Amino acid sequence: MKAMKASIRVAVTALALSLSVIVPSYAEQDEASRLNQQSKELYRVGKYAAALPLAQQLLAIREKQFGPDDAMVAMPLNDLGTIHYNLGQYAVAEPLYKRSLAIREKTVGPDHAEVASVLNNLGELYRTTERFAEAEPLLKRSIAIREKTVGPDDPDIVLALSNLAALYSNQRRYDQAERLFKRGLAVLEKAHGPSDPNATVLMNNLADVYTNRRRYADAERLLKRSIAVTEKAFGRDHLDVAQALNNLAAVYGRQGRNADAERLYKRAVATFEKTVGPNHPDLADVLENLARLYKDQSRYADANALFKRSMAIRAKAGSPA
Numbered sequence: 001m002k003a004m005k006a007s008i009r010v011a012v013t014a015l016a017l018s019l020s021v022i023v024p025s026y027a028e029q030d031e032a033s034r035l036n037q038q039s040k041e042l043y044r045v046g047k048y049a050a051a052l053p054l055a056q057q058l059l060a061i062r063e064k065q066f067g068p069d070d071a072m073v074a075m076p077l078n079d080l081g082t083i084h085y086n087l088g089q090y091a092v093a094e095p096l097y098k099r100s101l102a103i104r105e106k107t108v109g110p111d112h113a114e115v116a117s118v119l120n121n122l123g124e125l126y127r128t129t130e131r132f133a134e135a136e137p138l139l140k141r142s143i144a145i146r147e148k149t150v151g152p153d154d155p156d157i158v159l160a161l162s163n164l165a166a167l168y169s170n171q172r173r174y175d176q177a178e179r180l181f182k183r184g185l186a187v188l189e190k191a192h193g194p195s196d197p198n199a200t201v202l203m204n205n206l207a208d209v210y211t212n213r214r215r216y217a218d219a220e221r222l223l224k225r226s227i228a229v230t231e232k233a234f235g236r237d238h239l240d241v242a243q244a245l246n247n248l249a250a251v252y253g254r255q256g257r258n259a260d261a262e263r264l265y266k267r268a269v270a271t272f273e274k275t276v277g278p279n280h281p282d283l284a285d286v287l288e289n290l291a292r293l294y295k296d297q298s299r300y301a302d303a304n305a306l307f308k309r310s311m312a313i314r315a316k317a318g319s320p321a
Contacts, residue, residue: 032058032062038051039051039054039058043079043082043086046240046275046276048239051083058079059076059080074104074114074118078097078117081094081100085125086239088276088282090129097118097121101118101119101122111148113156116145116156117142120139120163122138123160127167135167136167139164139167143157154187155187155188158187161180161187162181162205164180165205168180169205169209172212174212174213177205178209181205181206185199185206195232199229203222203223203244204226204244204247206222207220207222207223211251223244223247237275238275239275241271242268242275242286245267246265248264249261249265249289253289253292253293258296262290262293265289265290265293266290280313281313281314284310287307287309288310291303291305291306
């Protein structure tokens with residue numbers, strides 16, 4: 001079972017204008033604010049494809065207003081990169097993050113909280129694409145900046161903690177992963193209570209650690225809690241619900257509960273297809289998991305069809321197998 005991809009929060013910034021720049025017309029300001037608000041709302045509920053053209057329009061407006069290297073362009077670059085990332089378009093997201101990072105380091109300095117946000121996002125992209133040696137120092141730097149600027153118990157530190165822990169889990173460094181996941185959960189529960197939807201990624205990833213250690217009851221408990229919290233916050237068709245369903249199905253599969261596993265895998269596939277379309281790299285993971293379940297049951301024709309579809313998705317996305 002693959003560690004759940006950590007959701008990257010699209011940060012909201014105030015669009016205050018410096019006196020040293022040309023102030024755009026009120027119409028331009030209103031249009032940019034509308035696009036910013038609408039794209040973030042669509043992103044929040046997992047409608048990434050619908051958010052994409054709005055984020056692209058917002059970036060174009062900001063570049064026209066301020067130029068390609070202005071501080072006001074950094075946030076739209078980051079947000080657009082985040083949407084591409086969630087659509088599985090990693091090669092498109094990477095240069096957007098790098099450009100945003102360069103602008104922020106130049107305009108606010110290397111130890112600013114806004115720099116930490118982009119470091120986290122770029123580090124998570126590298127983790128997702130299995131470029132672990134590049135991901136780890138970026139995530140550690142993001143955490144160090146947050147600890148310096150807001151302290152070790154501020155919720156803003158949790159995303160990078162979760163992503164670094166997921167990296168350790170990918171590398172089977174489970175002791176380190178479990179420690180960081182538990183630290184992140186404790187921070188969020190203290191700040192927002194036990195039903196914070198931002199905590200569900202950590203629940204899933206900690207469940208992955210438990211699964212790899214054969215602590216199936218602990219994993220099942222966390223995954224069911226994650227599904228309930230996400231459904232209450234965002235509805236049954238959210239991408240994080242689909243991923244948690246996939247993870248819970250994997251737990252059932254390891255215990256030989258094949259009927260339960262198949263039912264959840266199929267629901268996860270349907271949710272991915274409805275939410276992000278039929279060619280998302282994360283859907284390939286679910287299809288492979290279901291194919292392995294069929295193979296273990298000697299349902300070879302069903303398994304081969306799913307393996308072929310998964311391979312086609314990966315080839316189209318250029319993502320690692």
